[in-house]
Amino acid sequence: MSSALYRDCARLFMVGFPGPRIDDDFAALMKEGLFGAILFKRNVGTAQETAALCREIKSRAGRPFTLAVDQEGGRVARLRGAPFTTLPTLRELGLRGDLGVAERVGRLLAHELRAVGFDWNFAPVLDVDTNPANPVIGDRSFSRDPDEVGRLGVAMARGLEAGGVASCGKHFPGHGDTTTDSHLTLPRLPHDLERLHRVELVPFRAFAQAGLASLMTAHVLFDALDAQVPATMSPRVLQGLLRQELGFDGVLVSDDLEMKAIAEHYSVEEAAVQGTLAGVDLFLVCHNADVQRGAIEALVRAVESGRVPRSRIDEAHRRLARLEARFTRGPEDRVATLGDTEHQALAEGLASGVSGKDPTEVMLAARPV
Template sequence: MRLDLELEVLCGQLIVGGFDGVEPPARYLKALAEGRRGGAILFRRNVPDAAATTRLCQALAAAGGPERPPFIGIDQEGGRVTRLPAPFLTLPSMRSLGELADLPLLRRAARAVASELRAVGINLNFAPVLDVDSNPANPIIGDRAFGRDPGAVARSAVAFLEGLQEEGVLACGKHFPGHGDTALDSHLALPTIAHGRGRLDEIELPPFRAACGAGVASLMTAHIVVEALDPGVPATLSRSICTDLLRGEIGFEGVLFSDDLEMAAIAAHHAVEEAAAAAVWAGCDALLVCHREDLQDRVHEALVRKAEREPRFRERCAEAAARCLGLRRRCPPRPASSPAAFAEIVGGPASRAVLEDIERARGARGAEAAT
């Protein structure tokens, strides 16, 4: 895709930010309208109920407009990482779903989640988790992963991401190249994985290879150091990992999101301007800055100034912006057309049936285990 965009707009397409409150701030809407943002990520602080969520998404979509429809993303994994309140569908943890080993049911569950997200105007779900739960001491992954067997995780994750995307919501698999065997929370510190490449190929990487083979729309990086791949360099900032491995070797063709650049794993070691430029050069196409709008402004300024000075960096920004815009235009926010349609979808018959079938399957599995 060839882009004819002013540099400020080109670089703005790479920034997906967060904000406080249930109403999008006027300055955030202005930034979207002027092309200095490429979308928004929503948290519990933004989505107190279905009506407020719909109004917020409509405002964001209108600000972006038809030429630059925004990413409107949320972490609606299930279990303990669920942002939307009742009557939205809340799935059990991915671990409990993976234990059922029922791929058609898992696909249906993802379709039900996606239908509800699409009804309010959310077009991106930061799910599924592709990490393998290989370390019981991991403080951040645990039951967010589908399980401890890489093959089973891969099969479950593919069913889930395909279900999301069949219903018109972009999936984002996370956290590349694998956050499962860490003992630190990257929100608070920078974890390191010391395994050799053979172990990575056996355990960490298979779910990501499977997701890429299934056409996952996007992936998210991990703020971790993988010594066998790029010693001392966080994956988010590593060209060896984000470009050479992910695109060159694995063949990923979608949009690569950084994890939040405000997390301490990155922010404690790098100024946000430095981290943003390094992440883009490494191969990230979209940068998450999930809380502070002033930091988002600083990221935008840093990208523009570096692109002005360095033609190769400008080319990398243009490549990233083309990927982001192409995906957003393919799947723009499309909220339900009427209150009646909305009520039929959110907490509706399909969602209730999925939950009933999950509970039935869990009960049957429990009964089998008891005999």
């Protein structure tokens, strides 16, 4: 197994690790070429502790190394408690329908993430809130109106990217109408193409047209698109629909391959190979080091055998390099800039429904990113 090819394939992976310190497995994989790491609640502590961990990871990597997190607002926020700003759900932002506010929230999120060392936020959610029984999306969505989801999602993503943090719209091509959670099982949507184009795909089309940094795939079966494999593994969905029809040319990242929607129906190794062929540029494997290494090795073997063309690896590298050059920073410490009164004013204004110009706009725009 070529060490150079191993590094090239490892670059298509972003992993999680068990706790608040770098363990041996993660340290070894980092040396072997990972693109980056995703941090969860299990990894973060106080703002100072989180910033110190991010600095240590980037310092030990000794090269550009991208750190990501899920910081949507509402119930999905890994960084909580003072000095981080408590933000409302996307549903609450959606009820305001104010593009300026959505963009300022994106800038605020970017400022706080950059302050502790993150480069990439897996937000905003672009799923449309069409199913009250949905167990996983719900108030994480801006609206039941697809156009509103697109407008507000693009605005928040633009705010994030103006603040120096890559955005990631999720979960393509739409998880909002499922009745099951892909963390636990493999959902299936029976909608016809007309319905998908009228509802689910509207926000993703807007995101693609806006030229934003990245999208995340959904581990969902869409009968009208590909009834055989979930979107994460489907060339029809990712190459045909997203790349060719919608024209998206940013980074395409998978949801976690260890979620049961994948792991109970396919091996993670096979999902990584099929996902690469389908058009995924970066895979999240968030928990088990043996699974992470096995997925990388499976991709190496697939390239060696000719099943996965080397050109597909090179294409992913080009997109990842573009995102890395724009957003990935070295070790930094800006924790002292957290907790500004202007941030709290924005949060309090949102909580109370106060409209009008917010004082953070000028402050955030003026700050270096």
